[in-house]
Amino acid sequence: MSGNKLKISEVLITRGIQFSGFSSILFVLMILYFLIAQGLPALTEVPLGELFNTRWYPIEEYYGILPLILGSLVVTLGASLVAIPLGVLTAIYIAEIAPSWAKEILKPLVELLAGLPSVVLGFLGILVLSPFLRDTFHLPTGLTALTGSLLLGMIAIPTIVSISEDALNNVPEIYRHGSLALGATRWQTIWGVTVPAARSGILTAIMLGVGRTIGETMTVMMVTGNAPVMPDSLRVLFMPIRTMTATIASEMGEVASGSPHYHVLFFIAVVLFLFTLIVNIVASNISSKQMKRSERILS
């Protein structure tokens, strides 16, 4: 009898764990279904030529989403230019160079940066960074793509640092010793041996960091000015811009449900989903390659 009971609870627990394991797949599929079901009608309600046009002014039925897509890309690109060098170099410093006391201070501080709510960053952006940039570069306004990029860089840095640092720590100590024994300097060892050995881990870190910036909403909405300007040159970094996330966040609240505007907003969400999906697939491809490499080394 008690053996039976044990068996039942065993089955229940196994099933429960199994369900939890699959639940995230279920949630993602449900979200995807919902996005597509609400977003696809946009393709029939708005002619394709108008949807992929350059003017976004939905209350007068201008549904051109190109400036929004490019706006998101510009801000993300700018954030990458800030976050990748700073993040990777910070990781190298923490993992390879810093004395242990500096490590103990730096690591929690980077994690603290990760915990900063994005609305707080946006607030600092409006009050400090935006006036500073306006005065320094003599811009018409400080609410620009650059302001958003710098703040989003701050959001991406913790992800890049902690994953890169893990990758660097996973490089076997023998590599470093071997390199140093051959007469390489410390810098030559880092640049020629340790970093290349951790390359795929660092690339994964970069992709995940970039993935975070594409989806970030609150900060960009507060500091980029939200003007749906069509980017035409690199000059656009110093001009206001409107991202996909900010558009959805500021317009979804008031839109009449079931209207073309509503469906177009969901269509933008689908596009955004595709962007993050691509970034995540690239990131996981890189990390699976790393797995194969380490398997090769072990064998």
Place this chain on the structure above:
Amino acid sequence: MVNLALYWAEQYQQEHAEVSISVTGGGSGTGITAMISNTVDIANASRAIKPEEREQALANGVDPVEHVVARDAIAVIINPENPIQKLTLQQVSDIYSGRINNWKELGGDYCPIVRLSRETNSGTHVYFLESVIRLGNKKDETLFSMDTLLLPSSEGIIAEVRDNPNAIGYDGLGYVTPEVKVVALARDASSGYIMPSVETVNQNLYPVARDLYMYTNGQPQGLIAEYLAWIHSSAGQQIVEDLGFVPVD
């Protein structure tokens, strides 16, 4: 206006626990349509009922009676360092549509103009588009210049105008703080330039102001009459002022 209606309802229900008021948003058109089909006791609208809507209502046996419950003035604001003091509506329209791009063209300093607006979902945005940029002309299809900054909050507009000498913005009179400069506006170059204030709005002098209405079916009776009387009382009108609108006298 839905904020005002909600706030009134909340406050009134706190004072009169036996009354229950439910408020729904959706825009003036939604409210008036509901009045025509006689599904509501009170329709809130930030525009007057159109003649064809009144006819539809009468055909349906509903007699819409208009009550002005508050007024709303939009102030055009610039940075205190900007030497501009006054503008005509046509000039404001030209600024926001992108025809005027430098303060020099208006007699100010040689500085680019940075246009600020509330997001498109704000009623103020739509009112400003129709009454100022298009100067009330229904056939006009002028839009906000594409590089107009759309800020999610009134505070964002005030902060940018306060800090940026190039900026121009607009906002409900009640949101304006002393750190920004309010511009006097004129309907056209020949009429006088008027500063927005409770007095100039109530005397119909300030050009960018509108009435906010409540419509009832016939003269209000019983509870509805009491509610409207309370809205017109000093307690009700205090809420109007607190939310940044202009009280009616």
